[in-house]
Amino acid sequence: MKQILLATAAFGLSASMAFAAAHSVVRLGTEGAYPPYNFINDAGDVDGFERELGDELCKRAELTCEWVTNEWDSIIPNLVSGNYDAIIAGMSITDERDEVIDFTSNYTQPDPSSYLALDGAEPDYAAGVFAAQAGTIQASHIAASGATLVEFATPDETVAAVRNGEADAVLADKAYLLPIAEEASDLSIVGDDVLIGGGIGMGIRESDTELKDKFSAAIDAMKADGSLNALIEKWLPGSATF
Template sequence: MKKLMLATALLALTAGASMAQTVRMGTEGAYPPYNFINDKGEVDGFERELGDKLCELAGLTCEWVTTDWDSIIPNLQSGNYDTIIAGMSITEEREQVLDFTQNYIPPASSSYVALTADANIGEGAVVAAQVGTIQAGYVAESGATLLEFATPDETVAAVKNGEADAVFADKDYLAPIAAESGGALVLLDADVQLGGGVGMGLRESDTELKEKFNAAIQTLKDDGSLNAMIKKWFGDEAAVF
């Protein structure tokens, strides 16, 4: 009888685990330290660690999907995955076509990287930015000529090869690149605050899923573990909650 009861209990646990909702987490995999592909070919970075933890707290099973940035919102809307967790800033324009969770990174700085500290970034300059980003929108209105690329790597390459005078992107993305360039690239002292922080994007119909992730994000904020995670990936000087 005891063996029968144990087998029944194990069966119930297995059934419960198999019934956990699988959520497909859409990311770019090309924007370190937010998200990138590691040497094992797996999604890694701050958002991988955060996303897995959020799924654990919400009782969900994470499945990671990578996609190009310029198609990341259309692919969410067409059902290729259930969330966007890809360093996406919360903006009024994006909120017209999708929902956001509360932010999991506070409003942070965008900045420029160039070959020299006195590089022109204003009127008459050519500034590279990734297509479809708030940084691209800012450059387009700044008086500089916007040069858009599909990937963040290409924006940096445009500065290195002289195609652009500077690149404008999240400071958290650019600062390590400049630091590791051996002096070839310079992070300019020209920080700009854009957007309402970074959040998870969801379809407007997925209200229950949004509530689950909001609750999980709030738990990590309340116990301090989200701040610790931010500092782990972005350094002690990063903006925290």
């Protein structure tokens, strides 16, 4: 697992001219389909933990930010291609991703993943059938474990697969599954939590160190004054704080 990057960002008071020119508006890319981290609210706007966090970070870093949504599948290629400047989409810090993009300081503790199954079900963790969103760390985890993996394009469909019996359980971030388990009468969290992936951080282009440092500094500042913890308690109850 990747050690958390605790950036000791020494960031100057005045940003360089080039930075100001390139980042007069910072575009934040998110998926918009992963509550409570990010989702589209009734009004059609991006909402959730990361919306509130991102707005606060931009305020602290004195940046003008704009929210855009992008398919999960192509969220990194579009970042490196320059279609937006940062990914803030519940993305765990992993070695593979870190080779391609840079991450800011993490803004959540490593979030455990957990299994959600029909009430009373006891899935066989070594040989059962498990649903996961394609391209997530959970999908890789199940594939490596030897159990049968069923992949779906959206997190929504993974839960639907458990409901209709296609899969014994779904493996996903606990913070995503918890509200579903609380609201649904027929589903509950089962088994032990699984620790995969590091904390969640913002993904930034490797060539964009100045922006990374700015966001890291803002995240560290929020950690220090407790405002990040307040946000975590509000949106991700049950998750570890800093």
